[in-house]
Amino acid sequence: MLRWLDGVEAGWAVPLLIACFVAIWTLYLAIAYAGGGLHPDTLEAWTLGRNFAFGYHKHPPLMGWIAASWTSIFPLGDWSLQLMAMVNAGFALYFVDCVSRQFVTGHKRILVLLLLMVTPAYQFHAQRFNANTVLLAAWPLATWCFLRAFETRSAFWAIAVGCTTALAMVGKYYSIFLVASFAFAALAHPARRAYFASASPWISVVTGLAALSPHIYWLATTGASTFTYALAHANGNALSSLGDVKNFLLGLVAAVSVAALIWFFIAGPRLKRFPADFAAMSAGLRLLFHIAIGTIALPVLTSLAAGTDLPSLWAMQGLFLFVVLVVCGARYPIERFYTVNTTVIVAGVALVAVLVAAPIHAVYRNIHGYEEGRNFFAQAASELTRQWHELTGQPLGAVSGDDALAFATAFYSPDHPYYARPFEYQYKWGLPRKTTLDRGWAALCFEGQDHCRRWMEWVSARAGRFVRREFTVQASLWGRPGVRRNVVVLMVPPQTNGAPPESAAQDLSASKRSPQ
Numbered sequence: 001m002l003r004w005l006d007g008v009e010a011g012w013a014v015p016l017l018i019a020c021f022v023a024i025w026t027l028y029l030a031i032a033y034a035g036g037g038l039h040p041d042t043l044e045a046w047t048l049g050r051n052f053a054f055g056y057h058k059h060p061p062l063m064g065w066i067a068a069s070w071t072s073i074f075p076l077g078d079w080s081l082q083l084m085a086m087v088n089a090g091f092a093l094y095f096v097d098c099v100s101r102q103f104v105t106g107h108k109r110i111l112v113l114l115l116l117m118v119t120p121a122y123q124f125h126a127q128r129f130n131a132n133t134v135l136l137a138a139w140p141l142a143t144w145c146f147l148r149a150f151e152t153r154s155a156f157w158a159i160a161v162g163c164t165t166a167l168a169m170v171g172k173y174y175s176i177f178l179v180a181s182f183a184f185a186a187l188a189h190p191a192r193r194a195y196f197a198s199a200s201p202w203i204s205v206v207t208g209l210a211a212l213s214p215h216i217y218w219l220a221t222t223g224a225s226t227f228t229y230a231l232a233h234a235n236g237n238a239l240s241s242l243g244d245v246k247n248f249l250l251g252l253v254a255a256v257s258v259a260a261l262i263w264f265f266i267a268g269p270r271l272k273r274f275p276a277d278f279a280a281m282s283a284g285l286r287l288l289f290h291i292a293i294g295t296i297a298l299p300v301l302t303s304l305a306a307g308t309d310l311p312s313l314w315a316m317q318g319l320f321l322f323v324v325l326v327v328c329g330a331r332y333p334i335e336r337f338y339t340v341n342t343t344v345i346v347a348g349v350a351l352v353a354v355l356v357a358a359p360i361h362a363v364y365r366n367i368h369g370y371e372e373g374r375n376f377f378a379q380a381a382s383e384l385t386r387q388w389h390e391l392t393g394q395p396l397g398a399v400s401g402d403d404a405l406a407f408a409t410a411f412y413s414p415d416h417p418y419y420a421r422p423f424e425y426q427y428k429w430g431l432p433r434k435t436t437l438d439r440g441w442a443a444l445c446f447e448g449q450d451h452c453r454r455w456m457e458w459v460s461a462r463a464g465r466f467v468r469r470e471f472t473v474q475a476s477l478w479g480r481p482g483v484r485r486n487v488v489v490l491m492v493p494p495q496t497n498g499a500p501p502e503s504a505a506q507d508l509s510a511s512k513r514s515p516q
Contacts, residue, residue: 091137091141
């Protein structure tokens with residue numbers, strides 16, 4: 001371990017730590033969700049990425065691009081996308097280290113990463129690969145480039161700031177708070193005159209707008225539906241916003257509480273030196289401090305002014321700023337003893353998670369299930385595909401219904417049908433187009449989802465010809481049967497020369513139950 005700590009500046013210790021982190025937490029996900037399937041957010045990201053676009057209805061396109069790029073190299077499977085999620089977290093930690101090494105050397109760099117590894121952002125939050133988690137890597141990357149651009153004022157780093165901030169913006173529009181924090185920090189810095197008198201900030205602005213121009217064009221030509229979706233969160237009032245702000249701040253405090261406790265024991269009586277250390281903070285750290293304050297204060301002020309929702313999950317990607325500030329801002333040396341002990345704690349937590357918590361979680365969920373029905377995704381997709389082949393003799397081409405089931409069927413079915421509902425109508429339960437029905441289409445709902453069942457009845461009335469069935473799926477973990485749930489499916493066979501195939505000419509709407 002001492003040799004490993006000595007290898008930080010040699011360049012191999014940090015990559016080794018991050019690689020071990022990615023490997024062990026990917027193993028945790030593989031065990032903990034062995035019978036559970038992927039999270040619907042991850043399946044949605046993959047579904048979006050199947051059709052390349054410069055924007056999608058709900059969110060900017062970065063999560064879809066990453067999922068599509070990853071699955072063009074790696075095979076489809078739970079382990080593959082779980083690895084993708086943890087590699088994203090690994091890149092996030094690497095870019096955090098790029099920020100840290102602007103201020104410290106040696107094992108203090110390791111300590112920053114170790115403290116972040118005991119926060120839930122880089123494992124449990126990261127496994128739900130979506131528009132929030134893609135920012136885990138995008139924010140520290142953009143911050144690193146901004147620090148370098150402000151310090152050097154070179155054209156290279158100015159261009160890098162424009163490109164990386166644009167990347168963060170096409171991850172999620174929440175990144176506007178990071179961009180605004182860059183501007184706030186630059187204005188608050190004593191060297192602001194020299195920075196704004198140089199070409200650096202203006203090169204960044206022009207580069208960022210140029211990089212964003214395809215997405216801006218998409219917004220202008222498609223009705224800016226992503227803004228409409230974002231504005232749906234601005235439906236609160238002053239009282240609800242106050243509650244959201246309180247929960248937002250408490251959630252972030254809870255997320256860093258373990259890291260804060262470890263730092264409390266590391267610093268010990270030296271915590272009294274914090275005011276003096278803060279006053280003596282270097283110019284670069286003071287710039288980072290203003291960025292950190294901006295990423296918290298600006299969302300809070302916006303929520304209070306506009307009445308928007310403000311979940312703490314939206315800000316998890318910015319926690320690294322405060323950890324870097326605390327560790328790098330300490331002007332006293334941190335004894336290697338504490339770094340070694342923190343490494344042992346992080347490794348111990350990871351091993352307990354893999355060897356104890358993951359199997360317990362898998363067994364518990366096999367018995368009690370998930371709210372979103374992850375246990376049944378693969379089984380439902382397989383059974384629907386089998387029944388569709390039996391009915392039509394053709395591959396299943398389009399699917400919708402309950403979103404979680406539809407995304408899962410697109411992913412787990414060997415036919416990989418396309419998600420048929422346009423995303424702009426995702427929450428309106430609109431009827432499928434006639435051309436969609438003519439080509440053949442299926443939908444799934446869990447029993448008890450009354451809104452989905454009513455929608456199926458409306459579709460049945462429009463389709464004229466259909467087959468409605470019900471079957472039971474059962475979770476399974478390492479050969480042990482688990483919880484059961486009923487799935488209702490509606491199948492509209494494809495038209496054949498303008499008429500339904502003989503096998504589907506009769507209305508078979510009576511429920512048929514097939515044990516799975």
